[in-house]
Amino acid sequence: MSTAQGARARARIEVTAAIKDAARRQLAAEGAAKLSLRAVARELGMVSSALYRYFPSRDDLLTALIIDAYDSLGEAAETAHAKAAATDHVRRWTTVCEAVRAWALAHPHEYSLIYGSPVPGYAAPETTVPAAARVGLLLIGIVRDAARDPGLAGLPLPAELRPEGERMVRDLAPDLPPGAAVALVAAWAQLFGLVGFELFGQFHRVVEDREAFFRHAAARLARDVGLVHR
Amino acid sequence: MSTAQGARARARIEVTAAIKDAARRQLAAEGAAKLSLRAVARELGMVSSALYRYFPSRDDLLTALIIDAYDSLGEAAETAHAKAAATDHVRRWTTVCEAVRAWALAHPHEYSLIYGSPVPGYAAPETTVPAAARVGLLLIGIVRDAARDPGLAGLPLPAELRPEGERMVRDLAPDLPPGAAVALVAAWAQLFGLVGFELFGQFHRVVEDREAFFRHAAARLARDVGLVHR
């Protein structure tokens, strides 16, 4: 059986978790670039080489943290979303947007890790894809519900983008009008543009009341994906 | 006089330029995290310590590269913009957007440096501000011209954002309607969200025809800031 593990296996997952915890602490404190395997090992009272029994390289540890970060963000978004009235699609949308922003402000270095520039020569492995998709799926669900309800304004789609929109609908967002699918992807990217600019300091001396500014921008994004009140 | 420098001063600026060139090559090849002072020194046939006569630290070298990158992007945008008809504000807008995207795709690591996550514990010094503002100023100019022309649709601004909008107009975009100023800043951030998502791989298996997708999104951004054809 897999539940009744020996002490060995149990210790392994405990140590693995401890390593990730320590690494996450360092990440939060200093950022990804200063995350050091040796420092993590020191904090845990082990020697650095021992750590390689758990993560074959620094990049693998980073990958684990990336997946966790995606999951944490996804869960934060889903939790917030669950509290919004299921009938008000605009409110659902803005709630998710604000949850993303709040999570980013609370976990800046983790946000950088997943939505900032990809680290060194590092290419995110396929493993991260499911976790990365969570927020996107949430947004798709909102727009889909609105399309059914129906509280979705018609969205124009130029002819040259029609194939692309239909492919999106087929591959990732069934039951969505192609125009909404394209608009949704754009809004999704734009949402993270807003968050990233605020977090990375581009709004320095440009936007002061960032809370209100973001709320307004998120509401406009809702309109851009065709969501309308009621 | 400042033009007739001695050989010494001339050598200094030449060496400084050579260091930046070599560093830029490494940056383009491997990314900011792998940019190494020692490797730069090796490439130039000097010893690593000699390099500190020109840049007091690795971060200072990076800062110089950041400023150059902002300038390069700004110049690319301005050059493209100059070729667009001065009367078609939508076209001017999309031209600048596409120039930004093209520059980013051509210089991914430099783009990461300026619009990705800020490196280590590094906070961009004030020196970078003027260079960083170039693209923004360009966009402000377009919207301002449109507001005069008049080819600017009215933009609603909720009461809670009115002070913010008025401050923006006062501090950075005189002669703009407050609603347009707020919308412009949002569109500016959203533009870089689109570019960043494409560049950093978030569109993997999501957007295929990225050229067309971006063109469409940029046109919608133009509409969002109130630009209308003719």
Add this chain to the structure above:
DNA sequence: CCGAAAAGAGAGCACTGCTCTTGTGCGAGA
């Protein structure tokens, strides 16, 4: 119970940013 596998410890390699000390050649002032 005992052999295999897993885990930890330690030394070591090649690399990094950065500092300090020691020459050396250019150039501006007397």
Add this chain to the structure above:
DNA sequence: TCTCGCACAAGAGCAGTGCTCTCTTTTCGG
């Protein structure tokens, strides 16, 4: 024109990094 000072270069060295290798200890399964 000479000379003193300073900018520059070179080298050694320190503390830190990721990662590998070897050796010992611990633990588990047949």
